[in-house]
Amino acid sequence: MTAVADRITGLVGALRAHGVRIGTGESVDAARAVEALGLADRELLREGLAATLLHGPGQRTLFDSVFDLYFPRGVGGPREAPGDRESLRDRLAEALAADDRALMGRLAAEAVDGLGGYGSSPGSDGWSAYQTLDRLRPQTLLARVRADVRGREGSGAGFADRLLDDEIRGRIEEFRRMVGAEARRRVAERRGRDEIARRGVRPTADRVDFLFADRDQLTELRRAVAPLARKLATRLAARRRRAARGAIDLRRTLRSSLSTGGVPMRPVLRRRRPVRPELVLLCDVSGSVSGFSDFTMLLVQALHDQFGKVRVFAFVNRLDEVTGLLDHGRADPDGLSARIRAEATLTGWHGSSDYGVALGEFAERYGGAVGPRTTVFVLGDARTNMSDPNLPAVREIARQARRVYWLNPEPRDRWGTGDSAAPAYADLVEMHECRTARQLSTLVAHLLPV
Amino acid sequence: MFTSVDDVSTRLAETGYLASPAVATTVFLAARLGKPLLVEGPAGVGKTELAKAVAQVAAARLVRLQCYEGVDESRALYEWNHAKQLLRISAGRGESWDEARTDIFSEEFLLPRPLLTAIRGDEPTVLLIDETDKADIEMEGLLLEVLSDFQVTVPELGTVTATRRPFVVLTSNAGRELSEALRRRCLFLHIGFPEEELERRIVRLKVPGLGQALTESVVRVVGALRAMDLRKAPSVAETVDWARTLLALGADTLDETVVQDTLGVILKHQDDIQKAAAKLDLDTL
Numbered sequence: 001m002t003a004v005a006d007r008i009t010g011l012v013g014a015l016r017a018h019g020v021r022i023g024t025g026e027s028v029d030a031a032r033a034v035e036a037l038g039l040a041d042r043e044l045l046r047e048g049l050a051a052t053l054l055h056g057p058g059q060r061t062l063f064d065s066v067f068d069l070y071f072p073r074g075v076g077g078p079r080e081a082p083g084d085r086e087s088l089r090d091r092l093a094e095a096l097a098a099d100d101r102a103l104m105g106r107l108a109a110e111a112v113d114g115l116g117g118y119g120s121s122p123g124s125d126g127w128s129a130y131q132t133l134d135r136l137r138p139q140t141l142l143a144r145v146r147a148d149v150r151g152r153e154g155s156g157a158g159f160a161d162r163l164l165d166d167e168i169r170g171r172i173e174e175f176r177r178m179v180g181a182e183a184r185r186r187v188a189e190r191r192g193r194d195e196i197a198r199r200g201v202r203p204t205a206d207r208v209d210f211l212f213a214d215r216d217q218l219t220e221l222r223r224a225v226a227p228l229a230r231k232l233a234t235r236l237a238a239r240r241r242r243a244a245r246g247a248i249d250l251r252r253t254l255r256s257s258l259s260t261g262g263v264p265m266r267p268v269l270r271r272r273r274p275v276r277p278e279l280v281l282l283c284d285v286s287g288s289v290s291g292f293s294d295f296t297m298l299l300v301q302a303l304h305d306q307f308g309k310v311r312v313f314a315f316v317n318r319l320d321e322v323t324g325l326l327d328h329g330r331a332d333p334d335g336l337s338a339r340i341r342a343e344a345t346l347t348g349w350h351g352s353s354d355y356g357v358a359l360g361e362f363a364e365r366y367g368g369a370v371g372p373r374t375t376v377f378v379l380g381d382a383r384t385n386m387s388d389p390n391l392p393a394v395r396e397i398a399r400q401a402r403r404v405y406w407l408n409p410e411p412r413d414r415w416g417t418g419d420s421a422a423p424a425y426a427d428l429v430e431m432h433e434c435r436t437a438r439q440l441s442t443l444v445a446h447l448l449p450v
Numbered sequence: 451m452f453t454s455v456d457d458v459s460t461r462l463a464e465t466g467y468l469a470s471p472a473v474a475t476t477v478f479l480a481a482r483l484g485k486p487l488l489v490e491g492p493a494g495v496g497k498t499e500l501a502k503a504v505a506q507v508a509a510a511r512l513v514r515l516q517c518y519e520g521v522d523e524s525r526a527l528y529e530w531n532h533a534k535q536l537l538r539i540s541a542g543r544g545e546s547w548d549e550a551r552t553d554i555f556s557e558e559f560l561l562p563r564p565l566l567t568a569i570r571g572d573e574p575t576v577l578l579i580d581e582t583d584k585a586d587i588e589m590e591g592l593l594l595e596v597l598s599d600f601q602v603t604v605p606e607l608g609t610v611t612a613t614r615r616p617f618v619v620l621t622s623n624a625g626r627e628l629s630e631a632l633r634r635r636c637l638f639l640h641i642g643f644p645e646e647e648l649e650r651r652i653v654r655l656k657v658p659g660l661g662q663a664l665t666e667s668v669v670r671v672v673g674a675l676r677a678m679d680l681r682k683a684p685s686v687a688e689t690v691d692w693a694r695t696l697l698a699l700g701a702d703t704l705d706e707t708v709v710q711d712t713l714g715v716i717l718k719h720q721d722d723i724q725k726a727a728a729k730l731d732l733d734t735l
Contacts, residue, residue, distance in 0.1 A: 036482045166674060
């Protein structure tokens with residue numbers, strides 16, 4: 001049983017390294033779960049460990065990847081010699097057409113074994129999912145699988161037939177995931193499980209760097225906007241409740257103490273006038289930081305009922321208002337950045353971002369949007385492409401607004417390197433590092449006005 | 451309560467609840483480890499049904515605490531029956547203070563609410579705390595004592611400890627993030643939308659009159675709708691409703707007109723309907 005205990009603690013350690021909070025009590029529960037379930041059925045074990053160790057649905061993908069490393073399906077390569085590429089493709093097409101997951105898993109193992117190996121000397125060799133998929137090209141099987149399925153079911157029968165393409169694409173995507181997991185497993189056998197579990201597994205979406213997130217991760221992040229907004233709204237409401245129990249109103253306390261002979265029996269608290277704060281967002285939507293801006297815009301839009309007024313401006317080197325494009329219900333999050341670029345005037349002579357001109361334009365054209373109740377958020381990496389940062393405009397905005405915050409998606413130690421004007425701006429307004437969705441939600445919870 | 455995971459699935463299936471392996475495993479563990487079960491998931495995937503099914507399988511009494519904003523100790527735990535206490539005091543006029551005091555704070559004047567009922571019972575009990583996310587954060591603090599030690603402290607009576615631990619199911623729609631302390635005390639189960647195969651079986655079980663081919667198409671279309679990123683993705687409950695509607699309409703295959711006419715059964719927002727119609731190549735009106 002000690003070997004199993006080691007496995008469990010190893011698994012827990014790897015999950016903790018990815019930021020999942022697991023206490024000793026949960027580890028003990030996990031061990032008891034293993035005892036109750038036995039080791040015979042791997043999927044039961046997976047569910048049992050997930051139930052005892054995890055606390056939220058967001059951690060499941062991460063858990064599955066790590067679980068595959070610590071409780072692998074098998075050891076070493078597949079027993080039979082791998083077939084060549086063509087026979088693999090044939091069999092894969094069949095498996096995809098039949099939607100046979102077990103067969104797809106076996107084929108993924110064979111494919112990694114036969115096509116994914118690289119390097120020859122021990123220490124530098126390994127298995128690459130990328131290479132496997134590049135050689136196998138499962139995505140090109142779509143037409144063939146479609147014809148196969150249609151042939152089997154009778155040509156194009158029924159309404160659901162029009163869904164076939166998407167379904168096959170989903171299966172191919174599933175196969176790609178299997179290849180990825182298999183390659184990780186094989187590498188882990190060679191390099192040590194703990195290291196791969198910590199470095200080779202994709203972190204949960206809220207811990208991915210905005211600047212390096214790929215398309216899937218950005219999509220996943222966008223899906224997380226609504227739950228995150230709900231969470232932030234509760235936190236804001238709690239802060240508001242606390243803030244509403246303000247300081248003692250001395251004048252009214254003394255006035256009411258007259259009825260008790262001048263003894264202040266009941267202190268009267270200062271009543272807060274319910275003013276709903278206003279929010280202005282200035283977002284750099286140039287290529288380098290657009291993932292970050294998109295996400296933040298959606299998040300703020302999802303929080304719109306918390307504020308009196310939200311106005312959103314986007315810029316690259318010209319600035320334009322995009323509040324209307326973010327309208328609730330109308331916003332199709334996936335196409336947001338494309339729509340902003342198509343419908344707003346964001347670029348002048350060239351396509352690279354220019355903070356000086358954009359901020360100047362804001363101060364000039366939309367100065368009226370900023371008042372004493374307004375909190376301004378500037379989102380961007382402050383990389384001006386060597387042009388004038390236009391500090392007076394920022395000073396002007398900061399003077400008019402209640403608060404100005406700058407959220408920078410770059411790590412703090414890169415501020416001021418190259419063409420970054422971050423330190424200059426940071427002298428004028430409060431600048432925060434904001435690299436991941438997790439950092440963003442903490443910042444938003446703290447910085448949003450109540 | 452259960453001998454194995456398979457035992458859980460077969461016995462739940464007998465009551466008409468088809469459990470996925472994840473659900474069966476977690477229910478088995480919750481019974482075996484004696485820990486509460488926190489079930490999260492979108493609306494209409496059978497979170498509450500699960501608790502009812504478990505109660506039926508275990509021949510246990512189902513005690514339900516429905517949470518809502520503002521639910522408090524006196525609604526969840528216990529309350530003193532003030533009116534009866536007053537009656538008792540006025541009936542026993544002339545007796546000494548000590549007699550009256552010890553008497554009016556006795557079991558007779560206690561009104562047990564769901565949590566106390568579940569803990570005091572001697573027969574097997576399933577305690578369902580429904581929509582925990584709707585309750586205020588203060589309520590969670592109250593649940594902590596109940597869920598970790600299965601005991602309740604009534605200041606006048608002392609601590610009541612469960613003689614027989616109830617099987618506890620908490621459900622949540624994730625409308626609010628539950629506190630880490632509460633999550634830590636529970637086994638976590640996320641019930642998502644079921645796999646195609648399981649959903650087919652559910653539809654077949656609930657709407658037995660529907661043809662094989664039509665069931666298949668219904669499940670496929672619903673699966674495609676879920677992949678679409680809608681405001682409210684259709685849930686199992688909607689799938690079953692749709693299947694019933696199709697049965698009532700006497701449709702034997704899915705075609706454009708039928709889908710167009712009945713899309714309102716599965717999608718509850720106008721923009722969702724439009725989006726889905728565009729994606730499914732329906733002619734919008």
